[in-house]
Every structure is written in C-alpha cells, then in structure tokens.
Amino acid sequence: VCNYMEPRSAIGEWNVEEKRFVLTTGSQGVHSMQYILASVFKIKKGQLRVITPDVGGGFGPKSFVYREYPLVLEAAKRLGRPVKWAGDRTEHFQTDAQGRDNFVTAEMALDKDGRFLGMKVDLLANIGAYISQYGPFIPYIGVTMSTGVYDIQALDVSVTGLYTNTCPVDAYRGAGRPEAAFLLEKLVDACAHDLGLPVEEIRRRNFIRPEQFPYRTQTGRLYDTGEFEGHMERAIEQSEWKAFPERLAQSKAGGKIRGLGMATYIEACAFPGSEPAFVELNG
Template identity: 95%
Template sequence: MTVVTPKFGMGASVLRREDQAFLKGLGRYTDDIQPAGLLHGYVLRSPVAKASFTVGSTEAAKAAPGVHLVLTGADLAHLGKLKSGVMQRQPDGTKAPTRDIPVLCHDRVNYVGDAVAFVVADSRALAQDAAELIEVEYEGEDAASGTATALDEGTPLVWPELGSNRAFSYHIGDKAKTAAAFARAAHITRIEFINNRLVCNYIEPRSAIGEWNTQENRFVLTTGSQGVHSMQYILADIFKIKKNQLRVITPDVGGGFGPKSFVYREHPLVLEAARRLGRPVKWAGDRTEHFLTDAQGRDNVVTAEMAMDMDGRFLGMKVDLLANIGAYVSQYGPFIPYIGVTMSTGVYDIQALDVSVTGLYTNTCPVDAYRGAGRPEAAFLLEKLVDACA
C-alpha cells in the first residue's frame, strides 16, 4: 500500500520558518540587543549559605570608574517580594506560610548566591570590579543542606521562627483503605531512593534589559522567557503598578525547560535601575551564576511500598516523599511535588493509595519546575517500584 503525504490538511508537513536564521547564526537573543545608551548591571552575591550581614560603605564602589548606580536592600523598600501563589492545602485544610524572595537581601542571606547588591556601570567588567569594593560583613552560621536530614534533631533551622524546616505537608489517597490493603497482602515490596537535584544548563544563560519609557510612563523588559504574560502581572505586583504600565518582550530563546518561566530578581533590578538612570540597563548572567541562582529541579528523597496478593496483583501503594524546595518558596515550587503525586498510580490498577509529601527548607538554591514539573519524578518512582515488584 502506498501512502502519499498530503500537501495540505491532516498529516501534511508543517513548514518551519525559523530554521534558516538559526542555521546561519542570525538568531536574535536578549544579549544581542544593544539599545542606545545601554548600561550594564552586576549582582553581588553571598559567598556563604547562611549568615546575618551588614553593608558598610558603598562609597568606594560608587566612586569607581564608570559606575552609575549602586543599590542595596535598603534602597528597595518600596518594591514587593517575589511571591508564590500556588501553595496547596494541607491535610488540616490550611495553607502553609511562605517565605518570599526579596529583590535584594536586607540583613540575612540564606544560600550561596543570594543577592546582596546591584551595581550598574558602563560595562559588566566595571560593574563587577566596583561590586568587589562594597564592604559587606558576614556573620556565618551553620546551614541546613541535606534533604534527608532537614528534619533531624540538631539540623540548623533555615527560618527559626517557623520552629522546623518543614515548609508544607500534602496528602492524597485513603490511609485507612491502604492500611487494610497492606494488612491482607501476601507480599510487600519496598524501595528507597534519591531523585537528585538538577541544574537546567540551557545553552543561553539568562539575561534581561530594562527600559523606562518616559513618554508612555511605563517599563519595557526584554528577556528570554517561557511566556510574557505571567511575568507582566508578577512584576506589576512587585512594582505596585497596573499591568499596562509594563511591556514584556521575549526575542529568540536558547532553551527554557522550565527555569526560564519564572520572574527572577534581576528583572525588577534592571527595571528599577533604568527608571532611576533614564537609560537602558542590561544584566547578563554567566554560567557560574546559572549554577548558583537559577531555579533548580527535583531533589527528592523517596520511600515507596507496594502491597500484592498471592498472584502478584497490586492491592495498594504507599509513598513518603521529601521534597527540598530550597531556602525560599519559588514561583511554582510548592505545586511541583503536588502535581507529580496526583499521577502516582499511572496506568496501573492500584485500588488503594496513600501518599504523603513533605516540603523542606534548606539553605540551597530554590527548586521549581524542570522538564515535566514533577511528573517525570512520579513516573520514575512508579516504574522503579513496579520493576522491584517484578
């Protein structure tokens, strides 16, 4: 039988229009864009995972060659924090309190890479040189770094006022029904494993250009993203402005995979600097900054059990999942483990399910959506358990 691919309609090949530009090196990414009068920003970041700190003098940095602006947390009291609105309800019906991300830290840092100051200069190199002149005194403290040990007695607390490193607790399923299934099981298989933390490592590191349009009385943000609309309303909330006072533009993007979905600190920083200086301001991250500060993926510690009858049929499944969310609650962070466990039984006939999820604070880079956003973790868990059963 001969099958002819139609020229139009169902089954027809889709004509790609973008290939030629990319094949010829003519793609236009954020860092390729150079508005007239462009200045460059650099973020001074914490070298320690947990500390109180004080910023001493910034005068040397302000007086350094080519420097136009130095910002610290004290200069940004009028800006809101980067917040998450997706905390799910816990078994008792409450929503856990969040710990939001400040645009710049005020007196505490909570992971290596936390943002302390922002310097704007004629070039990135000059901004970085000036940043090294800012006097910062850190009083280092013991940090919590491990997912498996975050709740252990003696582990330092990321947020002492919470009394625990537990960020939230979720549950799906029926505990009593699952307990009954396990009670009559002929065989129980148990596995424990770590789904390790991942760095996205897209080809194009993040960058952003902020502009202030005086005539239109609005901001313009140009940045690689995975959708401009959510960025617009989140940033409008941070600046306490209407959405139509901010335009977000995304040119070509060199990989996203989840972590380019989010609003990061550098977005409000370049916008604020542009408004203050009346000139465009660009921040371009390097590969080291990507590894330190872009939202990371997964980092789960999992225990799972399957109850089976004499013939190996599945009766019930129990899962205890520890999900590291890092030092702060990232944009979609609390939703990622939840959406994963909602598909716990997959394609299998498993009549009883008991899944507990515990979110954990640690002094590490925040964790958020990455390549499937919780669902690959759930699929791996289930298939690994089924393999062990077999």
C-alpha cells in the first residue's frame, strides 16, 4: 500500500458560460487524466481543464483516474456549484491501487563454467478485483527487464493476469522493474550457491561485456553503454567486501547479527515525451 501522507482529494467545477469542467486534484500527470476523463464524459479535451497545484506524496498511485474524479465533476454540473471531496486513510487502504502482488517461478540453465545459457520465468500477476489504469502493463514492463545486466541468449517468459478479491494492483515505485530485479538477483545468487561460486564471481562471468555494446536483450531492450564489471568492482572496494568476515566475527562476539548481499540493477525509466512543453523566444 502506498500510504502517502496526503490522501487523495478533488474539487469539481462546471463553468456554465464556457461549458467546461474544471478538476483540481493532486495528480501525477494532468494530461493523461484530461484525456481519460474526456473519454468518460464523451467530450473534447478542451472542455475539461485539470489542475494540480500540489501533488503531495505520489509514487505512482496518484497517476490514475479514480471514480471520485468524474463523480465530483458530474455532481458539480448537476448541483450548479463546486463540489469538494477528500478521502480518508481508511478509504485509501481500501480503494487506491496497490503494488507488487506477483507469484513467480524462475529457472536458469547454466554450463559447467557457470555461464548463463537460458532463463525461464512463469509470472502470475494479481490484477485485483478489477483492472486499474496500467494494471496489465506493469508485469509486462517488468518482464522486459528479465535478463538485467547479464548476457542471457535464451529467454522463455509467461505472464498470466489473475482477477482476485483484492484492491486493484498498478504502478507503485518502479512499476514492475524492482520486481524483475529482485527475482533475477535472487535467482543469480541461487545459481552461485548451487555451483559453489562466490556471488561476485558468477556475476563477473555473465555480465554483458563492453565490447558487446550496443546490446539488444531477448525482450528487445537496447543498451547503448555500460561497464558492469567495473561498476561491481568499485562497489566491492567501497564496501570493504573482502573484510566482511572480520566485521561478522565482531558482530557475533557482541551478540549482533550482520549480513552482506549483492545486487546489480538496470531499469527502463518511465515514458519519455509523454507531456511535452514548448518555449518560444521572440526577439
């Protein structure tokens, strides 16, 4: 659950003279909201203005068109006066889209030297009781990052969306990509443990090499640059990775628990060009 500090709220207005709706709400993108609501009311986009003075906490779930937004607009038109709505914390927990409800099974095929040959992923994605705005797209965009920073030449991915009795599931803090990275890195660690290899060594053997760029993954993602082994080596140096056994012994002697893990991560970020702005300077 997102649980942002500022629950959602909205003000709906109907301008009689202009025959135009005005919606004021803390959204994460007024253009998509305008487009969808115009479709709901079967009006032209110019007949609806969406204003976001302050977003507050967002993290994804404030991007979507929830039912309260068209309702305050319709109520304002029928009543001939502005209509305000403010959600409370309980409503947020019960109605707003939540994130990361996948059940995934994954397998990796390796050669005798610990090099990845192929990967298989079977993902069951909870959609919730009904589809939210980008609901089915989230597991899809996640699996496009399935191979991460590794040179994996064969990939078999299956995604199944399931209706359940839960809140809708949609984009939240990474929208599918953190789920993909978590799955892959846990799988890579499992491969290392099965082969008796250090976790850093199995990564070193399987990183996409600089001479392979530009590199297109099995899901069509194009990487133009990267030096993943150098990145990892720098992290090992900065974290004093090799001195960890000494720190672990000190912690155990003091009755404390200490752990150390490694993960590598790459992400396809958002959607470029979705909300353009233009500036023109006239001399």
